[in-house]
Amino acid sequence: MEKKRIGIIGYGVVGKRRRFFVDRHPDLLVVAVSDIRFSQDQKSIDGLRAYNDHNQLLESENLDAIFVSVPNYIASQITIAGIEKGLHVFCEKPPGRSVEDIKMIIEAEKSQPKIVLKYGFNHRYHDSVQEALHMVRSGELGEVINIEGVYGKSRIVDPKIAAWRSERKSAGGGILLDQGIHMLDLMRLFCGEFNEVKSFISNDFWRYDVEDNAFAIMRNPNGQIASIHSSSTLWEHSFSLNIYLTKGYLKLSGLLTSSRSYGEETLTIGKRSDSEQGISGKKFLKYKEDNSWEKEVNEFADAIINQIPIKFGTSLDAFQTMKLVYRIYHDDLTWQTKYQIPNPD
Numbered sequence: 001m002e003k004k005r006i007g008i009i010g011y012g013v014v015g016k017r018r019r020f021f022v023d024r025h026p027d028l029l030v031v032a033v034s035d036i037r038f039s040q041d042q043k044s045i046d047g048l049r050a051y052n053d054h055n056q057l058l059e060s061e062n063l064d065a066i067f068v069s070v071p072n073y074i075a076s077q078i079t080i081a082g083i084e085k086g087l088h089v090f091c092e093k094p095p096g097r098s099v100e101d102i103k104m105i106i107e108a109e110k111s112q113p114k115i116v117l118k119y120g121f122n123h124r125y126h127d128s129v130q131e132a133l134h135m136v137r138s139g140e141l142g143e144v145i146n147i148e149g150v151y152g153k154s155r156i157v158d159p160k161i162a163a164w165r166s167e168r169k170s171a172g173g174g175i176l177l178d179q180g181i182h183m184l185d186l187m188r189l190f191c192g193e194f195n196e197v198k199s200f201i202s203n204d205f206w207r208y209d210v211e212d213n214a215f216a217i218m219r220n221p222n223g224q225i226a227s228i229h230s231s232s233t234l235w236e237h238s239f240s241l242n243i244y245l246t247k248g249y250l251k252l253s254g255l256l257t258s259s260r261s262y263g264e265e266t267l268t269i270g271k272r273s274d275s276e277q278g279i280s281g282k283k284f285l286k287y288k289e290d291n292s293w294e295k296e297v298n299e300f301a302d303a304i305i306n307q308i309p310i311k312f313g314t315s316l317d318a319f320q321t322m323k324l325v326y327r328i329y330h331d332d333l334t335w336q337t338k339y340q341i342p343n344p345d
Contacts, residue, residue, distance in 0.1 A: 003029040004304055007061055009054045009078055010069035011035040011045070014092060017258065018067045019046075021297040028301055032061045054078055063087055065116075065304060071162070072177075073170045076101035079117070083108045088116040088304050090297075094181050095119055095318040097172025099326050099344045102319045109315055116303045118296075119313040121321070123182045123255070124189060125292035128267040131285065132243065132250045135269065136190055142246030144191060144224050149241045151183045152231030156206050166208040168339065174203065174210030177325055180230025183241065185321045187218070187226045190243060193320060194218035194226065199328045201335040205233050209339070216328045237261040248272045248279075256290035265290075 006022055008015045011033040022028045030048060038045065038052040051057040058066075058081060065088035068078050076096035082089040083105070095102050109117050123129060135141055156174055157165040164170035165178060176184075188194075199216040206212040212232040219225050239262045243250040248271040254263035265287040273280035302308050326344040330336050 001027060001305075003027055004064040004301070005062060006030045007057050007063045007066045008033045008069065009035075009057060009066055011038075011050075012069065013258075015067065015069035017293060018069060018090075018297070021294045022067070024294065025297060025301050027305055028297075031063070032057050055081070058082065058085060058087075065089065065300075068092065071164050071170060072097045072172050073164065076105055079105055080108045083112050083115055083117065086112055086115060088300075090118045090120065090300050092120040093122075093185075093318075094172070094177050094325075095315075095322060097170075097177075099319070099322050099342075102315070102322050106315050106319060116300065116310065117315050118300050118303065118310050119315070119318045120296060121182065121185045121313045121317060122292050122296060123186055124312045125295040126255065126265065127287045127289075127291060128252045128255075128265050128285070129186060129189075131267055132241075132252060133189065135250055136243065136245070141248040141250070141269075141271070145244045145246060146224060147187055147190060147226040147241065147243050149183045149187065149227070150229045150231070150234075151180055151239050152229070152234040153179070153237045154232065154235045156208060156210065156212055156232045166206070166210060168209045171210055173325065173329065174208065174212055174214075175232040176201075176211055176214040176230040176328065180214060180228060181321055181325055183228055183230065184324050185317065186241060187228065188317075188321060188324070191220050191224045191226055192222075194220045194324060196220075197324070197327045197331045199331040201329060201332040211329075211335070214328060216331075218324070237263075239263075246272075256287060258290075 006028055019030050022030050032049040034051040034054045034057040038050050040052055042050050044050050066082045068091040079089050079091045196219040201211045202213045203211050214230045217227045239255040241252040251268040254265045256265040267285045269283040271280045303310050323344045329341045330343050
């Protein structure tokens with residue numbers, strides 16, 4: 001079988017990492033990349049044809065699919081352009097700056113029913129999350145009662161690398177949209193959709209026009225409650241997700257990333273008892289490799305080649321998660337008024 005020809009739009013840290021795993025797949029071939037940081041005279045990089053304008057790449061190359069790893073303000077535009085050309089598209093999160101961006105993408109997707117569109121909600125593919133999901137779906141620990149998650153770091157942005165992340169007009173939001181969106185996606189994975197939201201949003205420390213802290217409590221129609229703290233004032237990289245069930249708990253801590261700055265990725269499984277201590281035993285799992293990026297690329301390739309539906313990271317996932325982000329923004333009346341946040345419903 002002839003390899004599927006891939007273009008990568010946005011050749012920074014993430015774009016290069018995507019290329020590494022595309023190169024490992026036997027049925028995919030990266031043929032060209034584009035990045036606005038390339039000079040107009042640059043014709044190749046890393047052995048690939050290079051463009052400083054993504055439109056030139058789309059017009060000049062005979063492609064089957066593109067990977068989109070660009071800032072929020074242009075992600076939806078490039079995704080739609082790829083779809084309209086009949087290309088399969090893999091786009092990083094967030095899918096855009098607003099819910100309206102995603103609505104336009106879905107309309108474009110409807111016009112090309114044969115294309116595959118996938119979003120990089122990478123955390124679903126981490127081994128600790130996969131094991132926790134298996135435990136929840138098996139029913140071994142009963143039904144989910146509530147979930148609590150903390151995800152954050154020590155700053156919103158390094159101005160020397162990506163100043164646009166601190167600007168609402170370019171980013172659409174701050175730490176919640178940029179990073180907390182992963183935690184919200186996981187909460188949807190374990191609990192489904194939430195119909196009630198209460199929140200507090202602030203930018204009191206960094207004082208950009210995007211949030212540096214978001215606190216929210218959410219409840220779904222089954223009465224399951226989730227709480228999230230998404231923050232850029234934790235002063236160190238932190239990730240924890242605790243799932244409490246009727247017969248025990250699952251505690252995910254740390255996250256394997258390329259920087260290893262979130263600590264060891266672990267999963268603690270506890271089983272409830274009626275004893276005074278409340279627990280009958282624990283199982284502690286530690287994960288040594290991050291296979292999530294490769295799993296994502298493999299699923300995208302499988303969907304393209306074998307016409308298998310996308311399991312995680314569909315346009316519906318993108319829409320529902322983005323909608324939840326904006327429901328959190330909108331519920332804080334002060335934040336809603338100050339930044340004219342529209343009601344996503």
